Amino acid sequence: MKYQTNNPRELAVRTLMRTSNGSYSNLQINSVIESTSMSDVDKGLFTTIVYGVIQHRLTLEYQLAPFIKEPEKTENWVKELLYSAMYQLQYLDRVPKRAIFDESIKIAKSMGHDGTRRFVTGILHQMDRKGLSNPSDIKDPLERLSIQTSVPQWLVKLVSDQLGEKKAATIFRSLNRAPKQSVRVNKHKISKSDLLGQLSKAGFDPHPSEVASEGLVLEKGQVLHSSFFDDGLVAIQDESAMLPVESMPIKADDLILDACSAPGGKTTQIAANLKEGRVVALDIHQNKLRNVNHNAQRLGLSERVETHALDARQVDEQFDDEFFDHILVDAPCTGFGLMRRKPEIRYDKTMADVNHLAEIQGQILAAVAYKVKPGGTITYSTCTIVRQENQGVIAKFIDAHPEFEVQPTKTDMDLKTDENGMLNIYPDDFDSDGFFVCSMVRKS
Template sequence: MSKLDNNPRSLAVTALTRVKNGAYSNLQLNQMIDQANMSQRDAGLMTTIVYGVIQHRMTIDYQLEPFIKNQKKVADWVMILLETAVYQMQYLERVPKRAIFDESIQIAKTRGHEGIRRFVTGVLHQMDRVGINDPADIDDPIKRQSLTYSVPEWLISAFNEQLGEKKANSVLESINHPANQSVRVATDQISMADATAALEEEGYKVTPSQVSAAGLVLGGKPANQAKLFHDGQITIQDESAMLPAESMHIKPDMMILDACSAPGGKTVQIAGQLSAEERGQVVALDIHDHKVRLVQQNAKRMHVDDRVVTQAIDARKIQTVFEDQTFDEILVDAPCSGIGLVRRKPEIRYEKQLKDVQALSKIQLAILDAVAQKVKINGIITYSTCTILNQENRDVVSAFLADHPNFESQRVVTDRDLKADRTTDYLEIYPDDYDTDGFFIGQFKRVR
């Protein structure tokens, strides 16, 4: 590898170019960190730049616009190189401007030709001389919020309408913070105390989760390097993503359906509370074969594959396969817009539109309709999403209960009794509540 190949700023440009062409930011970063021979510090800088540019892209492009006459004629990687420079100038206080300019111009020269080097040099120096636009000066309030937080206007409007402006601003402020690194401990295999001690011995900074009883927040190095991870005693999972399974009423001998299971984080969490000796089992469905294989791999790694049965099927067609089978409990962790994951997957905000949200809410209801006949009387359906939009959450719950008088809303209770003073049965977790992903959980009990 050349020196440039190990340069964190150059690698950030490569990663961002691939993300722009459809790669997932988190997967792309993991792959490049594994392949490049970088120090932990350089890997951290690359990660910060990649997430930072994606998080603030609309703001950065607004600030670059006056200095580039025709952005469409500029090659993607050159535009991205300029975005990384502006991001560092605006958001990384400890990085000297001279270092940003020198590195950016050197990357332009090495990766491109003399004309590109001159272009990048000219843009950076002109920005330095003239100064850049401040979104706070924009008169239109929606546009101002949009370009301040780098979030599309339709989403700004939805947040303001559904949350009120104060809560909306708090959520918007929080989604550009770095995501915590959290793991769930497989407490069927190791105690929280022993897991904490083992991780600390390996040099991790370990903090108990304030959200999930089985969660730990780790600092210091990637969680997948831990011995406990390789031994299948911890798994990487956001704290709020642990709550749907945690809130279920699982007994060791139950037959449970996980209707939308891939990649299997919640499947293995459920399976860890079941007993193969008592014939407890979780049936895990997903529409795609390759995703079902991920669930199988996850179950094997976490030593619960003796309690997991997988099948590639669209949950909306469950009646065609499980004609006579019913389940004690059902989890529908529904396909959704993923707006609650914006901190962890920042590109989501640019990829989704209101019409996508409306289409997904119909799919969510169709899945609930299909599985409603498969839960036993007195059994419970747990419905969860990783979004914070009412169309996919509150509205779906209301529509389901209105269409199914044989179900009653149940209060969602977690081990930490989160939001104990709320007036709703369903539980809403916003990104600013606990510094986690946004999540929604509702529960319905079949009464006849």
């Protein structure tokens, strides 16, 4: 899509309109940056506004409500424009108020007409005179935390009931901190120590992850646009996302099934641990497998990766006589552990989605159960933080398959597991993504 402007604030409003209609924020942001000629400073402002408004949407809706008498008659893009101005006023210290007001009023006229300009001008001046309401004044504790952290009430209640109100509050308050830039060392091509040295010389200011042994956190730069990425020395992956594979007892000649592989981060992580072995990667969508193959090729691991477009629940149809040393089920889930990186997730899902996905997760586990050799393991992981998709799925699976037993999930950093040996990483623990990992062995 071509844009008629390079104004970062107007582009932010247009992008927010698309994300509010269901588009993924990260894809829309990348598309806009690639299609315009904004300066690096403007790209930063544009990205910050888009993510910031999505992260704080419930807070901003609550604060805007007293100023709009007939919200149903106000166009959505005008609301997005006002949200973007409110976000800048409250959360961006270095942007002068006059610049925010002047730019917002200009956008109101350019995207609308003179009446829109007057409407937006009037509301901005009202906000300036009266001030914005403080969510801390909300009396109901559930509603207060929901509006303060911009997380829907049903999800606040669910996590509070499962983990306690204090833990839920620290999780949700952590979500609006900027995500870290983390990468996984491609040990097939380079050692961790050599990569650290080269990244340091290039000015990325790297340091080893406290979560995953193959992880590095970069404090500066954009590694995606560097030779380190192009040459396949690194894979861009969150620290927590490296743990499921790290916990697997992989040997160099193993045959391993990655039942839900796209986009291929864990597939290539498995492949980097193999020599004579191979990893069979499944995904229900053929187009997503292209990403898996592309990532494997970039990292120099194609010979160890075999892809098949197949629903993991039908694994027996294609692999009726093949058995695997280990199986990874990184199951499709609600993704509530990713809310820092994908803030719109919190608004898109419902309790019905939780229950539906838990059924699918159980079906996948049941389908692959007899494709692992006796003595082999199934590693089950999700990037969500709710029990229905994690401990609940495991409990039902073990009850129906007594030939499997849970064994303690082991990580290189010796991360603490729960009383049943399962690993729960929450977004506030290390400022990484939320993840769940459970290791199960098929008894001989």
